Amino acid sequence: MIFLKTEEEIELLRESNLLVCKTLAELAKVIQPGVTTAQLDKLAEEFIRDNGAIPAFKGYCGFPASLCTSVNDQVVHGIPSDKVILKDGDIVSVDCGTFKNGFVGDSAYTFAVGEISDEVKLLLETTKESLFKGIEQAVEGRRLGDLGYAIQNHCEMRGYSVVREFVGHGVGRKMHEAPEVPNYGSRGRGPMLKTGMTLCIEPMINLGKRDIIVERDGWTTRTRDGKPSAHFENAVAVAKGKADILSDFTIIESVLNQR
Ligand code: MG
Ligand code: MG
Helix, strand or coil: CCCCCCHHHHHHHHHHHHHHHHHHHHHHHHCCCCCEHHHHHHHHHHHHHHCCCEECCCCHHHCCCCEEEEECCEEECCCCCCCCECCCCCEEEEEEEEEECCEEEEEEEEEECCCCCHHHHHHHHHHHHHHHHHHHCCECCCEHHHHHHHHHHHHHCCCCEECCCCCEEECCCCCCEEEEECCCCCCCCCCECCCCCEEEECCEEECCCCCEEECCCCCCEEECCCCCEEECEEEEECECCCCEECCCHHHHHHHHHHC
16 A cells, blocks of 8 residues: 655655754764764764654664664664774765654665765765666556656666665655665556655665675675675655755755765
8 A cells, every 4th residue: 555645744844854854963963984884873863863763774573773774784784883884985875754744754875975086986986876866767557667767767777786685665754654665676667656655775785796695693685706795775755847856965065975
């Protein structure tokens, strides 16, 4: 069952999702070599609570933290730890969720730590571009397969691979609503998109092969070949002609550009 949202509900979703981006912008101020992922998690939780919201990930299916912090070959669901000290040349994918006024915010951004290689920089740029290729398709009358195809085609044409085991999702009063939003697909296939659908689009793109493994902690997911992986996520409302983006990366990037 896909829940269509009213304009009022979409505004509440926007508020929750903008808070996620403001939280990620707070992290952008401090991500540098020497910082631990546990420090990022503490900062995020305090910021979310100070803004009258609840960290949506904490306790979700037993997840122990407010952020997922996935470093280098970790794809998603990395658990913040004081043992994970970021170092120059790392990348860290930070996925963050909020719950405010009954609605969920959910966005992710992959940050460079210090100076990263050109090869990894290009992976990050391409993954982010593919997110916006997907968003371009989130308009009334297109199908979910059009959206997945746009992401997959953009990344595979450049030699990257698309993770299949994890996908985007509907978002609303619950973090994961129908439909699933794969980052791969065939044009003209899948459910028809309608105004009022709210979706989290979140390509997880690998530099090497698409195969992944889940570690014994039951959460942390890595690439099987040990090569880096990137993850960018936005929430959008499907609309006529042009998607309404409920997240806002410019809040994060205005911080990064000042550093
Ligand atoms: Mg997320
Ligand atoms: Mg998500």
